[in-house]
Amino acid sequence: MAGCIALIAHDEKKDDMAEFARQHQDALSRFRIIATGTTGGRVQGACPGLEVTRLKSGPLGGDQQIGAMIATGEVDMLLFFIDPLTALPHDVDIKALTRLATVYDIPMALNRATAEKLIDFQ
Ligand SMILES: O=C(CO)COP(=O)(O)O
Structure with missing residues (x-):
C-alpha cells in the first residue's frame, strides 16, 4: 500500500x-x-471496486476526524474539492483541517486541477 489519501468534496463538487x-x-x-x-x-458508487473507509459526514465531525488522522501521521495526501461560493455551517472545521494539513506539510489539493497534478505524480 502506497499510503493513505483522504477524499472530501463539498456538495457542489461531489x-x-x-x-x-x-x-x-x-x-x-x-x-x-x-x-x-x-x-x-459517492466515490464508492462511482468505483464499486475501490475500498473506501467512510468517516462521519463533514458537518458532523468528518473533517475533524481527518484532521486528527493527519496529526497522528496517518494521512499522506488530502484531496479536498471545496466550494468557495456557498456558506457552510462547519466552516471552522474546514479551516482547522486545511490548517493541520499545512502544519504537517502534507500534499493538499483544494480543487480538481491541482488534484489531477498530484495524482499524476503518484
Ligand atoms: O462537508 C464536507 C467537508 O467539509 C464533506 O462532508 P460529506 O462528504 O459528508 O458531505
Whole structure:
C-alpha cells in the first residue's frame, strides 16, 4: 500500500469528485482511501471496486476526524474539492483541517486541477 489519501468534496463538487475517482481508480487503488461520509458514498458508487473507509459526514465531525488522522501521521495526501461560493455551517472545521494539513506539510489539493497534478505524480 502506497499510503493513505483522504477524499472530501463539498456538495457542489461531489459530481467532480466522483468523476475524478472513476478516472483515477487505478492510481487510487494503490492507496488506503478514507473519506468523509457522503463523499465516500459517492466515490464508492462511482468505483464499486475501490475500498473506501467512510468517516462521519463533514458537518458532523468528518473533517475533524481527518484532521486528527493527519496529526497522528496517518494521512499522506488530502484531496479536498471545496466550494468557495456557498456558506457552510462547519466552516471552522474546514479551516482547522486545511490548517493541520499545512502544519504537517502534507500534499493538499483544494480543487480538481491541482488534484489531477498530484495524482499524476503518484
Ligand atoms: O462537508 C464536507 C467537508 O467539509 C464533506 O462532508 P460529506 O462528504 O459528508 O458531505
